[in-house]
Amino acid sequence: MASSTEPARSPSPDSAPSGAPGTLLSAADVARVVDRMAHQLIERAASLAPGADDGGLSDLVLVGIPTRGAPLARRLAARIEAFSGTAVDVGTADITLYRDDLRLRGVRALEPTVLPDAGIDDRLVVLVDDVLFSGRSVRAALDALRDLGRPRGVQLAVLVDRGHRELPIKADFVGKNVPTSRSQQVKVHLTEVDGTDEVLVTEERDKS
Amino acid sequence: MKRHLLESADLDRSDATLVLDTAAQIEQALAGREVKKLPTLRGRTVVNLFYEDSTRTRISFELAAKRLSADVINFSAKGSSVSKGESLKDTALTLEAMGSDAIVVRHGASGAPHRLANWVRGSVVNAGDGTHEHPTQALLDAYTIRRRLGRLDGVRVVLVGDVLHSRVARSNVWLLHTLGAEVTVVAPPTLLPVGVGSWPVEVGYDLDAVLPKAGVVMMLRVQAERMNASFFPSAREYSRRYGLDARRMAALSDDAIVMHPGPMNRGMEIAAEVADSVRSTIVEQVGNGVSVRMAVLYLLLGGNEPA
Numbered sequence: 001m002a003s004s005t006e007p008a009r010s011p012s013p014d015s016a017p018s019g020a021p022g023t024l025l026s027a028a029d030v031a032r033v034v035d036r037m038a039h040q041l042i043e044r045a046a047s048l049a050p051g052a053d054d055g056g057l058s059d060l061v062l063v064g065i066p067t068r069g070a071p072l073a074r075r076l077a078a079r080i081e082a083f084s085g086t087a088v089d090v091g092t093a094d095i096t097l098y099r100d101d102l103r104l105r106g107v108r109a110l111e112p113t114v115l116p117d118a119g120i121d122d123r124l125v126v127l128v129d130d131v132l133f134s135g136r137s138v139r140a141a142l143d144a145l146r147d148l149g150r151p152r153g154v155q156l157a158v159l160v161d162r163g164h165r166e167l168p169i170k171a172d173f174v175g176k177n178v179p180t181s182r183s184q185q186v187k188v189h190l191t192e193v194d195g196t197d198e199v200l201v202t203e204e205r206d207k208s
Numbered sequence: 209m210k211r212h213l214l215e216s217a218d219l220d221r222s223d224a225t226l227v228l229d230t231a232a233q234i235e236q237a238l239a240g241r242e243v244k245k246l247p248t249l250r251g252r253t254v255v256n257l258f259y260e261d262s263t264r265t266r267i268s269f270e271l272a273a274k275r276l277s278a279d280v281i282n283f284s285a286k287g288s289s290v291s292k293g294e295s296l297k298d299t300a301l302t303l304e305a306m307g308s309d310a311i312v313v314r315h316g317a318s319g320a321p322h323r324l325a326n327w328v329r330g331s332v333v334n335a336g337d338g339t340h341e342h343p344t345q346a347l348l349d350a351y352t353i354r355r356r357l358g359r360l361d362g363v364r365v366v367l368v369g370d371v372l373h374s375r376v377a378r379s380n381v382w383l384l385h386t387l388g389a390e391v392t393v394v395a396p397p398t399l400l401p402v403g404v405g406s407w408p409v410e411v412g413y414d415l416d417a418v419l420p421k422a423g424v425v426m427m428l429r430v431q432a433e434r435m436n437a438s439f440f441p442s443a444r445e446y447s448r449r450y451g452l453d454a455r456r457m458a459a460l461s462d463d464a465i466v467m468h469p470g471p472m473n474r475g476m477e478i479a480a481e482v483a484d485s486v487r488s489t490i491v492e493q494v495g496n497g498v499s500v501r502m503a504v505l506y507l508l509l510g511g512n513e514p515a
Contacts, residue, residue: 094237097248097276097506106511107209109226110233147243 024160024178024186025199033175034072037157038079040173041126044155048124057086061120061151064092065129065141066111071192072159073128089116093127093148098140113144120149126173130188132158135169160199162186209507212325212332215341216382224386228351230503231496238275238499249278252309252509257299258335259285259315264470264494265335265345269312272501278509281308296320297327304328310509313337318375331508339373339434345469346379348500350387352493353424356465361388366418367409369428369450369477372399373435376469377428381407392418396450398439415450419459426467427452427478443476453479457487465489 049056
């Protein structure tokens with residue numbers, strides 16, 4: 001995706017003015033971005049398994065990171081099935097017990113960890129999360145995956161990449177790149193959790 | 209959650225539900241995994257301070273702490289400086305000076321964990337104090353009931369036997385009441401505490417009368433080691449009136465379950481064929497104990513600064 005380096009084109013949500021507080025993605029934008037990510041996942045799976053009947057999709061496992069990565073993974077799986085006709089496995093992996101910031105943020109309630117019956121051993125796992133920020137959630141998810149099995153490969157798909165990485169982690173599939181300042185918050189709302197689809201950038205300093 | 213878990217009454221409904229939900233998520237997350245270990249409490253130290261004998265509680269706490277990657281030190285009064293006369297306070301301060309983040313304590317004196325909680329900075333978990341409370345046992349019992357019957361609200365639970373000496377009974381009465389279950393205690397009058405009238409329970413003396421309506425029958429161990437007087441005429445008579453045998457089990461409704469905190473006196477309060485029946489959750493309770501204690505340790509220690 002060359003959009004962030006080509007400011008001349010503007011109609012796609014990818015290159016809309018970003019960083020300013022307000023609505024970053026509307027419900028229609030979210031749907032479009034998810035569709036595009038689904039297509040990218042299909043292409044990438046096919047390129048990794050040339051000649052496979054199913055386009056490499058039955059090898060794929062989408063693992064959502066709760067809270068909002070979980071419904072996002074289910075949506076991506078549904079769109080992939082709609083576009084390709086092949087069902088893909090979906091799971092969720094709660095990473096709370098793997099976090100390195102529990103002492104800073106305090107304990108919280110856990111969410112489910114559910115893997116497909118076929119497991120993740122020797123398959124291609126795509127971690128799915130809503131926002132990529134410091135990279136610490138992804139690091140925790142990688143640690144969790146190591147205990148859950150031994151995938152053939154792991155990739156990362158995020159709806160929004162807002163920068164400010166603290167670890168050497170990069171997403172393979174990004175719905176929307178947004179330059180932000182550290183004081184800003186990026187809030188992803190999804191119907192399954194929040195009753196509405198939208199991505200907001202807010203100017204809030206207190207991060208509870 | 210508070211910093212300590214000293215008695216069931218410390219837990220309000222949302223705290224107790226949080227522990228049960230957390231335990232369920234932990235159990236689900238670890239089910240079928242090759243690596244049954246989580247890094248959550250890496251670098252923390254949990255001391256099991258046991259002044260009384262225990263098999264399942266101590267092992268269960270040890271396993272729970274180890275599965276969360278905490279370091280575990282097992283201390284039993286036998287073979288320690290306690291036999292040279294060291295007090296509970298000095299023992300606790302010694303352990304804390306060595307860097308313990310949590311002390312899991314079992315003591316023969318009711319209230320010992322409360323005293324301990326005033327002396328140390330870390331968390332204190334009551335693993336049974338005298339005839340007072342055993343809150344993690346009540347939590348694992350509640351977890352087992354919820355897992356088997358799908359709910360706790362409105363479930364009729366009958367506790368049978370030596371209520372007087374049973375810390376398990378006290379903890380269960382309060383926790384189950386908090387979680388909305390209806391509790392009945394059935395025991396010989398000599399084995400009921402004086403204050404039972406102020407508990408949120410119904411009291412009965414006829415086991416056969418309450419069995420048909422019960423969703424859960426929890427048999428309590430006859431605690432011979434705490435009995436310094438004769439509370440009933442003979443073991444045989446106790447067993448006949450308050451023991452759960454196959455005939456009584458047949459009077460239970462179809463989905464009712466039989467629980468026992470262990471260790472069992474087979475043939476005394478519970479017949480072997482009942483203990484080994486499909487209704488019995490006794491082995492399941494032990495397994496659930498590890499998940500529940502992991503949840504308790506995570507919730508008490510996970511968010512704290514290390515000592």
